[in-house]
Every structure is written in C-alpha cells, then in structure tokens.
Amino acid sequence: MSVTIYDVAKRAGVSMATVSRVINGSPNVRPTTRKKVLKVIEELGYRPNAVARGLASRRTTTIGVILPDISSVFFAELTRGIEDIANMYDYDILISSSDANREKELSLIGSMLERQVEGILFLGGHLDDAHRRLFKTANVPVVLVATEDPEREFASVRIDLGRAAYDAVDFLLARGNERVAFLTYPLYSPMARARYAGYVEALGERGRRVEEHLVMETHPYYERALKAMATLLALPAEKRPTAIFAASDELAIAAVHAVQDAGLSVPDDVEVVGFDNTRIAQMVRPMLTSVVQPMYDLGAVAMRLLTKFIRQEPVESRDVVLPHRIEFRASTRPRVGTP
Amino acid sequence: MSVTIYDVAKRAGVSMATVSRVINGSPNVRPTTRKKVLKVIEELGYRPNAVARGLASRRTTTIGVILPDISSVFFAELTRGIEDIANMYDYDILISSSDANREKELSLIGSMLERQVEGILFLGGHLDDAHRRLFKTANVPVVLVATEDPEREFASVRIDLGRAAYDAVDFLLARGNERVAFLTYPLYSPMARARYAGYVEALGERGRRVEEHLVMETHPYYERALKAMATLLALPAEKRPTAIFAASDELAIAAVHAVQDAGLSVPDDVEVVGFDNTRIAQMVRPMLTSVVQPMYDLGAVAMRLLTKFIRQEPVESRDVVLPHRIEFRASTRPRVGTP
C-alpha cells in the first residue's frame, strides 16, 4: 500500500501528531524536528491523503459548480473567473454540466452535497421549489451566478439583465429606429425572458407596442438564427426591422450576416446590437456593438462571496448586481456627439 | 451533526452493514428489509458521505482534468466530451487550468493525486521529465489528450497534427499557390511546432524552401494577429502571400479580415485555411475552410480509455490517433472536380 502518516512518524521517530503538524505548517514544531520529518517525507515520497484529511477535519476544500454547459463560451469564461479565485483560496472545483435540465441539476446538487463540497455555485439556471428545498437543507452556502431567481431568496451575483436589455433597446429607439426586432433563443429560458421584459418595457416607455412579428424566437445557434432572420428580412421594407437587438453575440452575428445576405447594409439599413460582448463580437465585420456582461467578474465575485460565507466573514450584500454597459462598435451608426 | 449510516441503522433496527448494502444496491438484502431501510433513509433525509466512503473503499469516483485554460473554446469543447463520458461511468471531474505553466501543472498533478483521483487526463501541454516522473509514481492511470509527447511514453489520444498541417498546406500548394504563409501563435508551444513541422514538410515535398518572412509568429488572439497580418500584406505583391495557413480559427479569421482590410479578396486574391473547425469557422464571411480537430471526440475517447485503464479492461491501443480532415468552405477557391 502507499505511504501513510504513520510510516513517516515511525521512520522519523516522532508521533503521527507531529507529522500532521509539520504537514499543516503548525508553528508548534521545533525546527530540527520539522527538518527531520520533512526529510523522511521526501525520502518516502509521502503524499498526504486528502480524503482522509477531509473525513477527519470535515473540510474538503472543494466547491461544486453546476452550470448548463461548460462548452458555452459564456459559461467557460465565467468558470475561469471562479477558478482563479478558488485557486487563491486553495479550493478545488468540481464541475458539472446540467444542460439546464431540472432533474440533472437536482441530482448534481445532491451528488455534490454527498461529496461534502464546502459550497455550491449554481449558474445560469432556473430555480424551482425543489432546488430551493435542496439548497436550504444543504447546510453549505450556495451562491447563484447569472441566474434568475425572482424570489431573491439566495445569495446571488448577476447583472440586471432586464435593465441591460432596456438600455440597449432604448438606445436603438432614441436614435429614431422605427422597428426594433428582438432576436432571441427560446423564451422558456429565464435569461431570455429577462431580456424580453426589458425590450417590452423600453418600447412601452416610448409609447410603442410590441409587434408580434418583430419578436423572433429561435434557437441559440448561428445557423438557425440565420434562417429565422432571412424570413424577417424578406418582409416588405415598411414592415422590415430597422434595428435588431439580439439576445447573444452569436445571434447578433447571424443577424449581421442575414442583413448582408439580403443585400442590405449594417449599420446603414439595419443596426444590430448583441449581448454578452464575448470575444467573437470583435471578430465580425462590422464589429458588433454589444451589451457587456462581465463574465469573468461574475465568476470571480461569486467565488469570493462564497469564500466569505464559508469563512463566516461579514458580507455587505447578498444580492450583488454588477454594472453593465454597452460597448459601441460599428454595427450601430456613430452616436451624436461621439467621435 | 448530520445523519449517518449509524443513525439509519439504529432507527431501522438493522446493522450498519445492512444499511451499507442497501445504499450500494447489494442483492443480498431481503426485500422487506430493504424497504424498511429505504423508508428510514427517506424519513431522516440521509445522504451518504462520499468522503467517508472514499476513504473506506479507496474508490473516489473522481478523475482529475488538467488543461491550459478552460475558457478556451477548444478545451471547453473537449472538456464537454470528457464530462459526458465521465458521467456515463459515474465519475465526477475535478478541473484545473494550468495556463500551460509547468510549475502549476506539476503542483496540480500533485494535488489531484493527494485527492485520490482514480485517473488523470492531461490536456494540451508539454511533458518534461518532472511530469513523467510524477505520472510514473502516480499509480493511477494517466491519459494525455491533444498533447504532444515525442516519447510516446504514456497513453494518449490526439490527432496527427503534423500530418493535418501537411495536408492543409499541401492542398494550398497543389492548387498553384506561390507563397503560402504560416500564421501561428508562439512556436514554443509544442502544438504550434507540430503544425510548423507539417508546414515545412509539405513545402519540402514540393521542392520549396521555407521563406522566413512568410512564417508569422504572433499571439493567439485576434487583435494581435490582425496587426501581424497587416504588416505581411503591406509587402509588394510579388512577396505577399497568396495563401495563409493559420494555426487556429481565430488566427484565420484575423487573416481574412486583414486581407479584406488591405482591399484584397478572400479567396480570390488570398486563400485562407484555419485550424480546429470551431463554431466560429462558420461565423465569418467568407466561411472558413478549416482543418477539423474532433474536439468533443478527443475528450470522449480519452475519458473512455481512462475508464478502461481504471477497470483494468483490455485496451487495443495506447496511442489513439483520431482521424482529421479538412472542411472546405468559401475561404478557399472551389476545388476542381467538386461541385
């Protein structure tokens, strides 16, 4: 079998407790003793068993991350923020994709709790009562990240999606756009609905009504969106949108290309605004104006908040709303008074 | 404290061993007993402690994944392949980004071994003797994924990068391109060097020499690549490349845009071939011809291979080379004899 703390103790002529102290950097060890123990550890190639330590100490230094899909640029970037902070605080992260599937989410939460994670980060989903119940019986802290929870029951880090969408649409309306379309992935997603709410509000604020045919609900991927847009652009000029607010950058890029394919110009004939400001926003021509969602920061701040809960440090706010803004690029016409 | 197997046993009037059997689905339990135990488990909201189980059984059902950067599309997609298969076999995954930093890699490997992972997947790095030593003393299986290990000492799943690059460059040469440039991220990366080797070989095979100025070593990101390309395209027409082979899709997109910015046409003046065939390859105009690296499959196959090692199942090959191919799109001119 492999080398244990006991083997080290015996060989070094000290007790297990002393070896444990050395491993854990306790100051209560005479330097000569420490040196001796360290030497034996080296010789034997001893490696502490974190599982045994976790059982004895009830601290696993592990946190669980549940997200819809690790292969999505948005969540991958967010995860990187989580990771970097987790690293700073010496936590490892257990990651699982849920495909935004409720049953899978619930089973993942259960599995993470069995693994004695010290905290859970739940990303981008939709909470129902089962989630809430599980989280409440968890007796480890939970932080929602980029997740819409109308109840505001759990600690959460997010941007104000509705407000962000409002700002984008209002910007488009303010500059005289007659018909602003909303290109979105399915509205059963709470994240899509939050954006939609902002869209509706912005229109209402200016005395406009939502025109059914301008709300294009499609799939989250480029190909499908491209086709959906083609239909929309085939309309006669007086019904065709003059601007498009897309729920993601990928959708926005599809919009740009669809407009171009229709022989029209972005931004002269149709303006386009994306969402998230992912790397790809700069990789299209014209480059995309996009609502910035600070993905890395969302992850980093959430993880930091979680460490505070774990260490029982005081927390200013349990509902952290990060600022959003619009990054203006060439898919919208230059703003007045802005070079 | 939380409820343990002992509490369940007492309440159900059976021994801990019986409860353990029920939890683990052992067939040697009378149905009535099982039912009784299950009922108590339900009542008490008992949740098995996976850490204790791991210590007692020496099986953690956890595997460690070390990769350069989870926020990279390439590795995120690959990770999804790993996850799905891990899931099928009931493993959870511990993920850590190394930033391709040697020290970080080594410390991560150590940390994963301390955590008693049952196997390690090492992605996209470069192995030196320290890695090898660690892996050899690990006594858990290790599989390299999309990693260049000239020694071929460890089990590995990859594509033949050199050959893939060769194929791409040869394709460009075969259709009469006078000057094929290689646009790459830094050549200290083994993955870049492997592609470079293929580039050199393809040129050599056709009696061409590598022209220094056509090898553009830049950073892996769009912005930097765009600038690098601008320099290259500012050359007089007779020195300017007629085709560009890029080490990634992101670089290829930068190449496309740089060509267009220079007032030239892709593919009429300059053909462009990308690498990896990520989602974004289809999100540029013209759409990118790209060397397909089956990211998801690399991950899935590697994870499957790892389970075989863990379960000591027979393995056909320890060095799995997945097929590559070129996806032809509009950034290269139509091929002769192809509609």
Add this chain to the structure above:
DNA sequence: TTGAAAGCGCTAACAT
C-alpha cells in the same frame, strides 16, 4: 440474509 468489528489515513482534543 444479517451482524460484529476492524480498519481506511488523518485531525484534534487533551495530556504531558
């Protein structure tokens, strides 16, 4: 089919 008991490798009082 069930139970008793000995660990798994470590930490954490408590003593000394």
Add this chain to the structure above:
DNA sequence: ATGTTAGCGCTTTCAA
C-alpha cells in the same frame, strides 16, 4: 514541543 487517543462515516471481511 510532542505524544496519546478518540473519532470522522463508511466498507469489508468474517462469522453466524
């Protein structure tokens, strides 16, 4: 500064 000794919550022989 160091040692002794119980556990941590489970699995796993071995017996019955």
